[in-house]
Amino acid sequence: MENQSWVNNPRGGMVEDIILESPQQATELLTPQPEASRVFEYEYHLQPRFSPFEYRFRLFDRCFLEISRTHKSKRNTKVTAFHVGLLEAKPQRIKRTAxxxxxxxxxxxxxxxxxxxxxxxxxxxxxxxxxxxxxxxxxxxGYREMSLFLSRSGKAPLVILNHRCRDKKGLKAFLAKLEDKIKTNTLPASSQFFAEETRWHRTLNQQGWINDQEYDKARARILKQFNRKAPR
Incomplete structure (x- = not known):
C-alpha cells in the first residue's frame, strides 16, 4: 500500500505527494529480477563509430532496462540493469570539442x-x-554530441555516443520507446529513494560505468537535492 498525502501548491490548488511507506518497499520496487526470470519485451543492438564498445539494450518486466557493453577487440562485457525511472526522459547533447x-x-x-x-x-x-x-x-x-541515459538525480552519463553514430533511425526509435517507458514509470520524488539512488550510483562506479569524478558529482547532487551537505 502507498500513503497519499496532499500538500499546498504555492501557485494555488493541491498537489498529490505519493510517498512509499518504507525504504524496503523502495528497494523492492527498484530491484530487477534475476536474469533467468526476466521477461524481455524489446531489444536493440548498437555498434557506434569511433567507439571501442558495442552495446545491447533490453527492456524487460515493463519498467526495467538492461545495458550490456562489450569491448570490440577484447570482447569483455559489462552488464547492468535498473528501473527506468532512475533515468532522465531525454538524452542530453554535449560538446566535447569546441x-x-x-x-x-x-x-x-x-x-x-x-x-x-x-x-x-x-x-x-x-x-x-x-x-x-x-x-x-x-x-x-573528437566531437561528442549525445550523452545517453543521464541518471535522474545525479546527472551521471552512462553512455556517450559520437554524433556520427550508425543506425540513427534505429537509435531514435529506441530512445522514443525508452522515453515513453520512463514517463509511464516515473518514480515519486520522495526521500525514501535517497539511499537507493546513492547505492545505485555507487554500484555503477564499481562496475565501471561511471568514473570516480562522475560518481562524486552525482553523489553531491543527490545530497544537495535532499537538503544535505556532502561530508568532506
Missing part, C-alpha cells in the same frame, strides 16, 4: 591556399594545409 576548432581548421586551410598563391611558397602552404587537416581530424574524431 566549434572554434572547426572554424580554425577552415580558416587555416584558406590561409594556406592564399599563401601559396600570393607568396609562391608552396612548401609553407603545404605545411599550413597539413596543420589544417590535423585540426579538422581532431574535430571529426
Amino acid at each position: 566549434w572554434m576548432i572547426f572554424i580554425g581548421a577552415l580558416a587555416t586551410g584558406l590561409a594556406s591556399v592564399m599563401m601559396g598563391a600570393v607568396l609562391h611558397d608552396y612548401l609553407l602552404s603545404a605545411g599550413t594545409g597539413l596543420f589544417s587537416a590535423l585540426l579538422f581530424s581532431a574535430h571529426y574524431f
Whole structure:
C-alpha cells in the first residue's frame, strides 16, 4: 500500500505527494529480477563509430532496462540493469570539442591556399594545409554530441555516443520507446529513494560505468537535492 498525502501548491490548488511507506518497499520496487526470470519485451543492438564498445539494450518486466557493453577487440562485457525511472526522459547533447576548432581548421586551410598563391611558397602552404587537416581530424574524431541515459538525480552519463553514430533511425526509435517507458514509470520524488539512488550510483562506479569524478558529482547532487551537505 502507498500513503497519499496532499500538500499546498504555492501557485494555488493541491498537489498529490505519493510517498512509499518504507525504504524496503523502495528497494523492492527498484530491484530487477534475476536474469533467468526476466521477461524481455524489446531489444536493440548498437555498434557506434569511433567507439571501442558495442552495446545491447533490453527492456524487460515493463519498467526495467538492461545495458550490456562489450569491448570490440577484447570482447569483455559489462552488464547492468535498473528501473527506468532512475533515468532522465531525454538524452542530453554535449560538446566535447569546441566549434572554434572547426572554424580554425577552415580558416587555416584558406590561409594556406592564399599563401601559396600570393607568396609562391608552396612548401609553407603545404605545411599550413597539413596543420589544417590535423585540426579538422581532431574535430571529426573528437566531437561528442549525445550523452545517453543521464541518471535522474545525479546527472551521471552512462553512455556517450559520437554524433556520427550508425543506425540513427534505429537509435531514435529506441530512445522514443525508452522515453515513453520512463514517463509511464516515473518514480515519486520522495526521500525514501535517497539511499537507493546513492547505492545505485555507487554500484555503477564499481562496475565501471561511471568514473570516480562522475560518481562524486552525482553523489553531491543527490545530497544537495535532499537538503544535505556532502561530508568532506
